[in-house]
Amino acid sequence: MAVSEIGKDxxxxxxxKMGEIRVFEETAADLFMxxxxxxxxxxxxxxEASSVGACAALRPEDYMTSTHRGHGDIIAKGATLDRxxxxxxxxxxxxxxxxxxxxHIADLDLGILGATGIVGAGLPYAVGAALGFKMKGxxxxxxxxxxxxxxxxxxxxxxxxxAAVWDLPVIFLxxxxxxxxxxxxxxxxxxxxxxxxxxxxxxPGVTVDGMDVLAVYETTKAAVxxxxxxxxxxxIESKTYRFMGHFVGDPGVGIYRTREEVEEWRKRDPIPxxxxxxxxxxxxxxxxxxxxxxxxxxxxxxxxxxxxxxPEPELEEALQxxxxxx
Amino acid sequence: xxxxxxxxAVREALREEMRRDPSVFLLGEDIAEFGGSYKxxxxxxxxxxxxxxxxxxISEAAIVGAALGAALVGxRPVAEIMYVDFMAIAMDQIVNQMxxxxxxxxxxxxxxxxxxxxxxxxxxxxxxxxxxxxxxxVHVPGLKVVQPSTPYDAKGLMKAxxxxxxxxIFLEHKLLYAEKGLVPxxxxxxxxxxxxxxxxxxxxxVVATSRMVLKALNAAKDLEQEGIDVEIIDxxxxxxxxxxxxxxxVKKTGKLVVVHEAVRRCGIGAEIAATVAEKAFDYLDAPVxxxxxxxxxxxxxxxxxxxVTPDEDxxxxxxxxxxx
Ligand SMILES: Cc1ncc(C[n+]2csc(CCOP(=O)(O)OP(=O)(O)O)c2C)c(N)n1
Ligand SMILES: [Mg+2]
Numbered sequence: 186m187a188v189s190e191i192g193k194d195x196x197x198x199x200x201x202k203m204g205e206i207r208v209f210e211e212t213a214a215d216l217f218m219x220x221x222x223x224x225x226x227x228x229x230x231x232x233e234a235s236s237v238g239a240c241a242a243l244r245p246e247d248y249m250t251s252t253h254r255g256h257g258d259i260i261a262k263g264a265t266l267d268r269x270x271x272x273x274x275x276x277x278x279x280x281x282x283x284x285x286x287x288x289h290i291a292d293l294d295l296g297i298l299g300a301t302g303i304v305g306a307g308l309p310y311a312v313g314a315a316l317g318f319k320m321k322g323x324x325x326x327x328x329x330x331x332x333x334x335x336x337x338x339x340x341x342x343x344x345x346x347x348a349a350v351w352d353l354p355v356i357f358l359x360x361x362x363x364x365x366x367x368x369x370x371x372x373x374x375x376x377x378x379x380x381x382x383x384x385x386x387x388x389p390g391v392t393v394d395g396m397d398v399l400a401v402y403e404t405t406k407a408a409v410x411x412x413x414x415x416x417x418x419x420x421i422e423s424k425t426y427r428f429m430g431h432f433v434g435d436p437g438v439g440i441y442r443t444r445e446e447v448e449e450w451r452k453r454d455p456i457p458x459x460x461x462x463x464x465x466x467x468x469x470x471x472x473x474x475x476x477x478x479x480x481x482x483x484x485x486x487x488x489x490x491x492x493x494x495x496p497e498p499e500l501e502e503a504l505q506x507x508x509x510x511x
Numbered sequence: 512x513x514x515x516x517x518x519x520a521v522r523e524a525l526r527e528e529m530r531r532d533p534s535v536f537l538l539g540e541d542i543a544e545f546g547g548s549y550k551x552x553x554x555x556x557x558x559x560x561x562x563x564x565x566x567x568x569i570s571e572a573a574i575v576g577a578a579l580g581a582a583l584v585g586x587r588p589v590a591e592i593m594y595v596d597f598m599a600i601a602m603d604q605i606v607n608q609m610x611x612x613x614x615x616x617x618x619x620x621x622x623x624x625x626x627x628x629x630x631x632x633x634x635x636x637x638x639x640x641x642x643x644x645x646x647x648x649v650h651v652p653g654l655k656v657v658q659p660s661t662p663y664d665a666k667g668l669m670k671a672x673x674x675x676x677x678x679x680i681f682l683e684h685k686l687l688y689a690e691k692g693l694v695p696x697x698x699x700x701x702x703x704x705x706x707x708x709x710x711x712x713x714x715x716x717v718v719a720t721s722r723m724v725l726k727a728l729n730a731a732k733d734l735e736q737e738g739i740d741v742e743i744i745d746x747x748x749x750x751x752x753x754x755x756x757x758x759x760x761v762k763k764t765g766k767l768v769v770v771h772e773a774v775r776r777c778g779i780g781a782e783i784a785a786t787v788a789e790k791a792f793d794y795l796d797a798p799v800x801x802x803x804x805x806x807x808x809x810x811x812x813x814x815x816x817x818x819v820t821p822d823e824d825x826x827x828x829x830x831x832x833x834x835x
């Protein structure tokens with residue numbers, strides 16, 4: 186898709202979102218290593234184009250589900266850094282009142298049906314949301330993010346098949362970052378392209394360069410159009426890479442990946458690449474993009490201040506929200 | 512006697528049984544080069560190779576199914592499910608297949624598989640990575656359920672579990688892995704179904720499981736200063752449950768507190784309390800008390816997590832209420 190067709194606002198929005206994700210993930214990792222965040226974190230640094238390209242093809246009223254590595258997907262769908270960071274700090278002002286944490290961020294008002302810590306678990310309920318929209322007669326679509334490892338679950342296959350036979354408006358988007366924890370793709374599946382699994386379910390499967398935000402955007406947009414027209418689901422495989430370890434604290438090189446491999450992928454860092462595209466196409470100047478970078482840095486600082494200043498939830502909060510109180 | 516960690520104790524049991532019996536093998540996610548999420552199987556790949564230490568895809572139903580099928584044809588698999596929470600995905604293979612196959616087939620088959628996993632709170636892992644789900648498995652006839660609290664027990668019970676001809680659910684605790692304890696170098700096996708009195712006492716019986724045994728021991732030490740003499744029983748296996756040891760203790764003390772990290776409703780505490788009510792009612796001087804997690808999913812916030820989870824203070828309070 187030509188850059189000119191997308192429009193400057195949208196392009197700069199994508200650039201900004203990618204920057205937000207990068208800064209958020211790096212800041213969170215830093216805070217975690219300093220012992221300031223409880224629990225554990227999975228960083229999506231390197232996968233920004235995959236998250237942002239996909240969510241940029243959604244409208245605010247469309248929904249998405251995400252995974253344990255969900256910060257990027259969720260920021261891409263519209264979550265703000267302050268309430269994200271407050272959740273990581275387990276504060277009352279976080280998206281889940283400090284009760285969900287890194288792996289469970291959700292905001293239904295933003296179409297974020299939640300991240301899940303159970304690999305593969307988001308796909309079936311994304312299918313259900315798509316069923317709901319179809320039955321209600323809206324043209325909303327649902328996009329479900331998952332990983333290469335997640336494509337080996339029964340839930341993945343059952344979800345694809347059901348969505349296929351019912352022609353549901355859902356897009357299955359695989360961040361194929363080549364690893365499931367420490368297991369390389371070649372060890373956990375025989376296929377090279379997760380997209381071929383679409384064939385088994387009679388739906389289109391597309392592989393796209395997940396380091397190229399515009400390619401992911403264009404591919405997802407086509408799938409969204411298809412879904413909106415009632416033509417059913419699409420499986421998109423976005424080939425990407427996580428630059429950090431499986432979890433923050435995992436060195437990410439050594440036992441299962443070489444430093445050289447990581448360095449090779451880092452050369453394809455989606456953010457500087459997109460920056461170059463924008464400048465070369467005359468969409469934005471260096472100065473404009475620098476300004477965005479500065480705005481993002483400021484937003485991050487404010488988010489930390491917000492999170493730090495926010496109160497912890499009351500203890501009684503532990504017993505709230507189990508059931509709807511009538 | 513030397514001291515080793517709970518993690519090392521489980522690993523030693525696996526290693527010794529693998530050396531002893533070539534039909535024993537391991538399968539699970541990231542258990543080979545990486546040694547498992549909690550490093551229990553670290554180093555076993557080097558000794559036994561990839562045929563016997565098998566990395567699997569993220570496919571819990573297939574992991575348990577593969578263990579079950581291999582067991583049915585004469586192997587002795589030990590499958591690792593990374594978190595007990597993920598057992599939910601394998602529940603059909605566990606509940607409808609593994610537990611019942613022998614019975615449904617009229618006693619024709621046996622399934623000597625061990626499914627190891629770990630649960631428990633204390634690391635802000637939130638609602639999907641910190642549950643204690645032992646009661647689910649206890650509720651299913653056909654499964655043995657083991658929940659060791661010390662390195663010594665973990666090793667001896669793992670060896671017995673592997674040698675047992677029945678399916679065994681072996682529940683470790685994420686915060687026990689680094690705990691040290693005395694473990695002899697000589698071979699020993701702890702039979703399934705035998706409780707252990709972790710501390711003899713005369714005033715009150717505390718039945719505690721898994722990490723709560725450690726908490727109960729700490730509480731008992733404090734209460735000793737107050738002149739309360741607590742007897743602590745660790746059932747170690749929940750199925751079969753050593754009712755005799757529990758009943759004998761209650762007959763002596765007349766008071767029972769059950770402590771577990773799982774939520775209260777339909778937890779193992781309910782089973783133990785009901786058993787005591789049925790079989791030793793006349794000996795009870797006071798109502799049975801349960802110290803358990805509150806009936807809520809586990810919150811992420813560390814203070815809320817602590818609020819929900821049983822600890823020494825909550826155990827002491829319950830005991831004082833009974834004895835005071
Ligand atoms: C059902 C289930 N099994 C295992 C895990 C443990 N686990 C967490 S992330 C992960 C790897 C997931 O790989 P992939 O789907 O490729 O996502 P990535 O981590 O690469 O983003 C595993 C095995 C889990 N959370 N849920
Ligand atoms: Mg992956």
